[in-house]
Amino acid sequence: MATGKGTGNAFDFNLFKRLIKYTNPYKWTFYFVALAAILLSFFAVLRPYLLQLTIDNSILPQDSENLVFYISLMVGALFLEVIFQFLFIYFANWLGQEVIRDLRVNLFKHMLQFKMKYFDKSAVGRLVTRAVSDIETIASIFSEGLFVIASDLLKMLVILIFMFYNSWELTLLVLTVMPFILYATRVFQKKMKIAFEDVRNQVANLNTFVQERITGMKIVQLFTREKVEYENFKEINHKHKKGWIKTVWYNSIFFPIAEMSSAITVGLIVWYGGLRVVDNDALSLGIIIMFIELAQTLFRPLRQIADKFNTLQMGMVAANRVFAILDTEASIPDTGKVEIDHLKGExxxxxxxxxxxxxxxxxxxxxxxxxxxxxxxxxxxxxxxxxxxxxxxxxxxxxxxxxxxxxxxxxxxxxxxxxxxxxxxxxxxxxxxxxxxxxxxxxxxxxxxxxxxxxxxxxxxxxxxxxxxxxxxxxxxxxxxxxxxxxxxxxxxxxxxxxxxxxxxxxxxxxxxxxxxxxxxxxxxxxxxxxxxxxxxxxxxxxxxxxxxxxxxxxxxxxxxxxxxxxxxxxxxxxxxxxxxxxxxxxxxx
Missing domain, CATH: 3.40.50.300 (P-loop containing nucleotide triphosphate hydrolases)
Incomplete structure (x- = not known):
C-alpha cells in the first residue's frame, strides 16, 4: 500500500506492480513496445559491427565495391532503427497517456465519494496537485522511464555478449570501469529518490498557497496584506527552488563522473588495442573502432538509465501520492438497500x-x-x-x-x-x-x-x-x-x-x-x-x-x-x- 512518505528506497516493486495493472486493457500495445525495445537492442550492435566489417573488409583492403555494399547495409540498418525508434517512442507515450487517463478518472470518481470531513481537513491545492500534475508525472513512467530503462538494459546485455564474443580481453578492460560507475549510479538513484520527494512536497505547498491567495484576493487587498503575502510567497518559492537545486547538485556530480568513466574506457581500449595491432596480433583496426563505438554505446545507456531513473523516481513518487488518496477510505458507507422514489416528507x-x-x-x-x-x-x-x-x-x-x-x-x-x-x-x-x-x-x-x-x-x-x-x-x-x-x-x-x-x-x-x-x-x-x-x-x-x-x-x-x-x-x-x-x-x- 502506498504510504505517501519517502523512504529513500530506490524502487518500490509493489507500487510498480499495482501501477502496471493499469496497462492490462492495452496489453497488445504493451507487448508491441516491448518487442520494439528488443529489436532496438539488436540494432545497437548491428551498426558498430557493420562499421567493423566496412573498415576491415573494404577501407583497409581498398575495395570500393565492398565499401558501397557495406554502406548500403548501414543505411538500411539505420533506416530500420529510425522506424522502430519512432514506433517505440510513439506507442510508449500513447500507452502512458491512456494509463493516466484511466487513473485520473478513477481518482476523481473516488474523490467524488468522499465525505465532507475529508475536504474539511484537506487542502484544495494538494488535491488539485494530485489530480493534475502528479498524474501527468506518472505518464513519464511509461513514456520516458520504464520502457526506456528496459530497452537500455537489454541493449547493454546484448552489447556485452557481443563484445565477449569478439574479444574477451577488451571486454574485461571495459568492465574494469563498470563497478565504479554502477556504484555511483546506485548512490545517485537513492539520493534522487529523497530529493524528488521533497520537490513534490514543495510543489504541493506552492499550489496550495497560490490557489488560496488568488481565491481570497479580496480579503488580501481589503486588509492590505499584499506585502505580507508577497514575502510569504517568496519564502515558499525559495523552498521550492532549494528542492530543485538539490536535484541539480546530484546531476552535476553524477554526469561528469559518467563522462569521465566513458573517456577512461575509450583510452584503455585505444592503448591496449593499439599495442596489440602494432604487435600484429589477432586484433584488427576495425575491431578496435567497433569496441570504441560499443563502449560508448554501452556507457550511453548507463548514463541515460540514471537520467531516466530520475524520471521513473518522480513518477513513482507521484504514483505513491495518488494511490495514497485512492487507498483513503473516507466515503460515507453507501450500504442502504432502500430506493426512494418520493417521500411524504416526515x-x-x-x-x-x-x-x-x-x-x-x-x-x-x-x-x-x-x-x-x-x-x-x-x-x-x-x-x-x-x-x-x-x-x-x-x-x-x-x-x-x-x-x-x-x-x-x-x-x-x-x-x-x-x-x-x-x-x-x-x-x-x-x-x-x-x-x-x-x-x-x-x-x-x-x-x-x-x-x-x-x-x-x-x-x-x-x-x-x-x-x-x-x-x-x-x-x-x-x-x-x-x-x-x-x-x-x-x-x-x-x-x-x-x-x-x-x-x-x-x-x-x-x-x-x-x-x-x-x-x-x-x-x-x-x-x-x-x-x-x-x-x-x-x-x-x-x-x-x-x-x-x-x-x-x-x-x-x-x-x-x-x-x-x-x-x-x-x-x-x-x-x-x-x-x-x-x-x-x-x-x-x-
Missing part, C-alpha cells in the same frame, strides 16, 4: 449526537419531528449547531449515535443517491460554476429542460431578473458566479432547488448582505418553494420565523425550546423571547 431526529472532532460534540442529543408539509425554523446563536442539523440530514457526515429517519426509515438504510435526490438544499454561501445560468440550475440533468427552468422561474418570480441579463438563461456567470451579486446568486440557488422538485427542502435563508429588492424576491421565492413541502429553514428573518409551523431554538448543540412564535414568546425569561427582543423587534418595528 423527518425525525432521535437523540442525535455528533462532533466534527471525536472529542468535541456539536450536537448533544438533538430530538425533533417534522410532519409532512411542515416548515421547521431553526434559530440560535452562531455555533449552536443549526447548519450541522441540515448537513446530517443529507448524510454529509456520519452521526456518533442516535437515529435520523425519513418517512419512518433510518437514512442509513436508504441509498445515498435516492436520499439526496429527494432533498434540495439552498446554502447560505451559494456556489456557482463557471458556466451559464441554465447549466448552473439544471446541473446538466437531462430530465430538466430549458422550458422547465423558464416555467419554474416564472412561478417563483425570478424570470424577469434572469432575462434582464445579457443572453438571459445562457449568461455565463464566470468562476464562482462573480458576475452576479450575492442576492442574484441566492435567487439562482432557489431556482436550482425548485426545479429539482424535492420532497424535502433545506434552506439556509441568508439575506443579511443583499439589497432590499433581492430580499423581497427571495422572500417570495421562499414562500413559493416551501408551500406544501416539508422544509427545514435556518431562519434569519422574522417573517420566515413567524410563518413556521414549529420553531427549534438551539443553544450549544441542544434544542432548548420548541414551539410556535406565539407559544415561545409566552415563555418567561425564555431564550427565544430574549432573542426576539434583542434581534427581531427592531426588524418588526421597521
Amino acid at each position: 423527518i425525525e431526529f432521535e437523540e442525535v449526537r455528533f462532533g466534527y472532532e471525536e472529542d468535541e460534540e456539536v450536537l448533544k442529543g438533538v430530538s425533533f419531528k417534522a410532519h409532512p408539509g411542515e416548515t421547521i425554523a431553526i434559530v440560535g446563536a452562531t455555533g449552536a449547531g443549526k447548519t450541522t442539523v441540515i448537513n446530517l440530514l443529507n448524510r454529509f457526515y456520519e452521526i456518533n449515535s442516535g437515529r435520523i429517519l425519513v418517512d419512518g426509515t433510518d437514512i442509513t438504510q436508504v441509498t445515498l443517491r435516492s436520499l439526496r435526490k429527494e432533498i434540495a438544499v439552498v446554502l447560505q454561501n451559494v456556489f456557482l460554476f463557471a458556466d451559464t445560468i441554465l447549466n448552473n440550475i439544471t446541473l446538466y440533468n437531462p430530465n430538466v429542460s430549458e422550458e422547465d427552468v423558464v416555467r419554474a422561474a416564472k412561478e417563483i418570480g425570478v424570470h424577469e431578473f434572469i432575462i434582464s441579463l445579457p443572453n438571459g438563461y445562457h449568461y455565463n456567470v464566470k468562476e464562482r458566479g462573480v458576475m452576479l451579486s450575492s442576492g442574484q446568486r441566492q435567487l439562482i440557488s432557489f431556482l436550482r432547488a425548485y426545479v429539482s422538485n424535492p420532497s424535502i427542502l433545506v434552506l439556509d435563508e441568508a439575506t443579511s448582505s443583499i439589497d432590499s429588492y433581492s430580499e423581497q424576491l427571495i422572500q417570495e421565492a421562499t414562500d413559493k418553494i416551501t408551500r406544501d413541502r416539508t422544509s427545514i429553514v435556518i431562519a434569519h428573518r422574522l417573517a420566515t420565523i413567524k410563518k413556521a409551523d414549529k420553531i427549534l431554538v438551539m443553544d450549544a448543540g441542544k434544542i432548548v425550546e420548541m414551539g410556535t412564535h406565539k407559544q415561545l414568546l409566552k415563555v418567561e425569561n425564555g431564550y427565544y423571547k430574549n432573542l426576539y427582543e434583542v434581534q427581531f423587534m427592531a426588524e418588526e418595528s421597521l
Whole structure:
C-alpha cells in the first residue's frame, strides 16, 4: 500500500506492480513496445559491427565495391532503427497517456465519494496537485522511464555478449570501469529518490498557497496584506527552488563522473588495442573502432538509465501520492438497500449526537419531528449547531449515535443517491460554476429542460431578473458566479432547488448582505418553494420565523425550546423571547 512518505528506497516493486495493472486493457500495445525495445537492442550492435566489417573488409583492403555494399547495409540498418525508434517512442507515450487517463478518472470518481470531513481537513491545492500534475508525472513512467530503462538494459546485455564474443580481453578492460560507475549510479538513484520527494512536497505547498491567495484576493487587498503575502510567497518559492537545486547538485556530480568513466574506457581500449595491432596480433583496426563505438554505446545507456531513473523516481513518487488518496477510505458507507422514489416528507431526529472532532460534540442529543408539509425554523446563536442539523440530514457526515429517519426509515438504510435526490438544499454561501445560468440550475440533468427552468422561474418570480441579463438563461456567470451579486446568486440557488422538485427542502435563508429588492424576491421565492413541502429553514428573518409551523431554538448543540412564535414568546425569561427582543423587534418595528 502506498504510504505517501519517502523512504529513500530506490524502487518500490509493489507500487510498480499495482501501477502496471493499469496497462492490462492495452496489453497488445504493451507487448508491441516491448518487442520494439528488443529489436532496438539488436540494432545497437548491428551498426558498430557493420562499421567493423566496412573498415576491415573494404577501407583497409581498398575495395570500393565492398565499401558501397557495406554502406548500403548501414543505411538500411539505420533506416530500420529510425522506424522502430519512432514506433517505440510513439506507442510508449500513447500507452502512458491512456494509463493516466484511466487513473485520473478513477481518482476523481473516488474523490467524488468522499465525505465532507475529508475536504474539511484537506487542502484544495494538494488535491488539485494530485489530480493534475502528479498524474501527468506518472505518464513519464511509461513514456520516458520504464520502457526506456528496459530497452537500455537489454541493449547493454546484448552489447556485452557481443563484445565477449569478439574479444574477451577488451571486454574485461571495459568492465574494469563498470563497478565504479554502477556504484555511483546506485548512490545517485537513492539520493534522487529523497530529493524528488521533497520537490513534490514543495510543489504541493506552492499550489496550495497560490490557489488560496488568488481565491481570497479580496480579503488580501481589503486588509492590505499584499506585502505580507508577497514575502510569504517568496519564502515558499525559495523552498521550492532549494528542492530543485538539490536535484541539480546530484546531476552535476553524477554526469561528469559518467563522462569521465566513458573517456577512461575509450583510452584503455585505444592503448591496449593499439599495442596489440602494432604487435600484429589477432586484433584488427576495425575491431578496435567497433569496441570504441560499443563502449560508448554501452556507457550511453548507463548514463541515460540514471537520467531516466530520475524520471521513473518522480513518477513513482507521484504514483505513491495518488494511490495514497485512492487507498483513503473516507466515503460515507453507501450500504442502504432502500430506493426512494418520493417521500411524504416526515423527518425525525432521535437523540442525535455528533462532533466534527471525536472529542468535541456539536450536537448533544438533538430530538425533533417534522410532519409532512411542515416548515421547521431553526434559530440560535452562531455555533449552536443549526447548519450541522441540515448537513446530517443529507448524510454529509456520519452521526456518533442516535437515529435520523425519513418517512419512518433510518437514512442509513436508504441509498445515498435516492436520499439526496429527494432533498434540495439552498446554502447560505451559494456556489456557482463557471458556466451559464441554465447549466448552473439544471446541473446538466437531462430530465430538466430549458422550458422547465423558464416555467419554474416564472412561478417563483425570478424570470424577469434572469432575462434582464445579457443572453438571459445562457449568461455565463464566470468562476464562482462573480458576475452576479450575492442576492442574484441566492435567487439562482432557489431556482436550482425548485426545479429539482424535492420532497424535502433545506434552506439556509441568508439575506443579511443583499439589497432590499433581492430580499423581497427571495422572500417570495421562499414562500413559493416551501408551500406544501416539508422544509427545514435556518431562519434569519422574522417573517420566515413567524410563518413556521414549529420553531427549534438551539443553544450549544441542544434544542432548548420548541414551539410556535406565539407559544415561545409566552415563555418567561425564555431564550427565544430574549432573542426576539434583542434581534427581531427592531426588524418588526421597521
